[in-house]
Amino acid sequence: MADAKATAAQLTEQDYGDDPLKVRTTDTYQNEYVQSFVEKWDELIDWDARAESEGDFFIEALRARGAKKVLDVATGTGFHSVRLREAGFEVVSADGSAEMLAMAFENGRKRGHVLRTVLADWRWLNRDVHGKYDAVICLGNSFTHLHSDRDRRKALAEFYAALRHDGVLILDQRNYDMILDDGFKSKHQFYYCGDNVKAEPEYCDDGLARFCYSFPDGSQYHLNMFPLRKEYVTRLMGEVGFQNVTTMADFQETYRQDDPDFFIHIAEKLHPDER
Numbered sequence: 001m002a003d004a005k006a007t008a009a010q011l012t013e014q015d016y017g018d019d020p021l022k023v024r025t026t027d028t029y030q031n032e033y034v035q036s037f038v039e040k041w042d043e044l045i046d047w048d049a050r051a052e053s054e055g056d057f058f059i060e061a062l063r064a065r066g067a068k069k070v071l072d073v074a075t076g077t078g079f080h081s082v083r084l085r086e087a088g089f090e091v092v093s094a095d096g097s098a099e100m101l102a103m104a105f106e107n108g109r110k111r112g113h114v115l116r117t118v119l120a121d122w123r124w125l126n127r128d129v130h131g132k133y134d135a136v137i138c139l140g141n142s143f144t145h146l147h148s149d150r151d152r153r154k155a156l157a158e159f160y161a162a163l164r165h166d167g168v169l170i171l172d173q174r175n176y177d178m179i180l181d182d183g184f185k186s187k188h189q190f191y192y193c194g195d196n197v198k199a200e201p202e203y204c205d206d207g208l209a210r211f212c213y214s215f216p217d218g219s220q221y222h223l224n225m226f227p228l229r230k231e232y233v234t235r236l237m238g239e240v241g242f243q244n245v246t247t248m249a250d251f252q253e254t255y256r257q258d259d260p261d262f263f264i265h266i267a268e269k270l271h272p273d274e275r
Contacts, residue, residue, distance in 0.1 A: 012034055012035060012036055013034060013036070014031070014032060014034055014037070014221060014222060015031065016222070016224070020210065020222065020224065021203060021208060021210065023224050024147050024207060024208055024224065024226075025147055025148075026123075026145065026146050026147045026148060026151045028145075028147070028224055029096060029097070029145040029223075030096065030097070032221075032222070032223055032224070033097040033099050033100055034099070034221075035099050036219070036221075037213075037221040038077070038097070038099040038100055038103050039103070040213075040215050040219065040221075041076065041077050041100075041103070042077050042103075042107070043197055043215060043216075044197050044199060044213060044215075045076075045077065045079055047079055050079065051079075051083065056087075057264075058080065058083075058084070058137065058139075058170065059083070059084065059087045059089075061168075061170060061266060062084070062089065062134075062135050062168070062170075065134075065135070065166075065168045065268075066134065066166075067089070067134035067135040067167075067168060068089060068090060068134055069089070069090045069092075069131075069132075069133050069134045069135075070084055070089045070090065070091050070092070070133060070134065070135045070136075070137060071091075071092050071094065071129060071133040071135070071136045071137070071162055072084070072091055072092070072093050072094065072137050072139075073094045073095075073120070073122060073125065073136055073137070073138050073142075073159065074094075074095060074137075074138050074139055074140055074142035074143075075093040075094060075095040075100065075101060075104050075115075075117070076095065076100050076104065076140055076142075077100060077103045077104050077107055078093065078103070078104030078105070078107040078108050078115060079107075080137060080139055081093040081104060081108065081115055082107060082108050082111055082113055082115070085108075085113050085115075086111075086113075091115070091116070092116045092118060092129065092131075092133070093115045093116060093117045093118070094117070094118045094119070094120045094125070094128075094129055095117075095119065095120070096119070096120065096121050096122070096145075098119055101117045101118075101119060104117060105117055122146070122154075122155035122158055122159070123151055123154045123155055123158065124158070125155070125158035125159070125161075125162060126158055126161050126162055129162060132162065132163065132164040132167075133162055133163055133164065133167060134163075134164060134166075134167050134168070135163070135167060135168045135169070135170065136159045136162055136163055136167070136168075136169045136170070137169075137170045137171075138159065138169070138170070138171040138172070139170070139171070139172050140172070141172065141173055141174050141225070141262070143155070143171055143172075143173055143228065143233075144173060144174065144176075144209070144225040144226050144227070144228050145223075145225060145226075146226065147207075147226045149236075152236060153236065153239075153240060156169075156236060156237060156240040156242075157240050157241075160240055160241050160242065160269055163269045164269075165269060165270070165271040166268070166269065166270065166271055167268070167269045168266060168267065168268050168269070169237070169242060169265075169266070169267045169268075169269070170264065170265070170266050171233070171237075171264075171265045171267070172262050172263065172264045172265070173228050173230070173233060173262065173263050173265075174209075174227075174228075174261065174262055174263075175230070175249075175259070175260050175261055175262060175263060176204075176209060176227035176228055176229060176230075177229050177230055178259050178260075179201060179204055179209065179227065180204060180206065180227055180229070182259075196215075196216045197213070197214065197215055197216070198212070198213070198214040199211055199212075199213050199214075200212060200214075202222070204227055205227075206227065207226065207227075208224060208225075208226070208227070209224075209225045209226065209227040210222060210223070210224050210225075211223050211225065230247065230263050233263075233265060234247060234265060237265065237267045241269070242267035242268060242269060243267070243268050243269070243270045244267070244268045244270070245265060245266070245267045245268075246265070246266045246267075247263055247264065247265050247266075248263070248264040248266070249262070249263055249264070
């Protein structure tokens with residue numbers, strides 16, 4: 001793992017070998033977020049547009065559950081970590097990409113915050129991240145970087161262990177059900193708000209969703225992810241031990257939204273006496 005991270009830090013271009021569609025392992029993410037891609041990530045996100053589109057959804061969801069100490073396990077370039085800090089939460093920012101964490105730290109510094117960053121692989125999260133948290137957030141479709149059922153179960157168990165009793169996990173994902181069953185038709189409203197930036201699947205089957213990210217300067221990057229079905233994720237959460245799993249769609253209740261771009265799962269870790 002350490003060697004892979006060191007190699008990733010030296011890469012300037014993505015390399016999927018002779019057949020990119022055969023690259024279906026969790027460790028792939030370590031070489032996908034090359035420096036040049038990370039430097040363009042905020043063009044894709046557009047912090048101001050994304051803040052406007054999602055409003056205070058996550059802030060309100062955390063406050064409603066009494067959360068104060070939050071572990072952001074998919075920090076990326078720091079968007080949610082910074083927003084939560086500005087809203088008064090105590091935040092620890094973790095990610096598996098050293099390049100992303102460096103960018104997050106710099107983004108935080110520009111906004112007057114010193115982020116507490118930790119480089120951590122979710123499968124061994126509690127080895128590197130210490131203490132207990134009121135909430136764990138895993139946002140930005142990041143959970144789909146895990147390509148095996150075993151890795152997903154291990155990661156969820158690590159999230160569960162990092163929470164206090166009565167803690168909450170908030171995890172989002174693309175609507176892969178729609179992509180697999182009906183094809184891709186993103187409204188590009190909520191999560192990726194950058195102007196003239198495209199994030200679309202080049203290929204998708206039951207075991208791989210290969211997305212292409214195209215930028216105005218003509219550059220392109222890819223991510224190989226696993227197309228998670230919504231019911232699978234909610235069932236997995238329950239099997240790991242989470243209770244009261246609620247799923248929202250594009251920041252709304254699912255039954256009010258047709259063909260949402262994203263699902264947001266909110267799962268509770270209840271005290272044994274409350275189950």
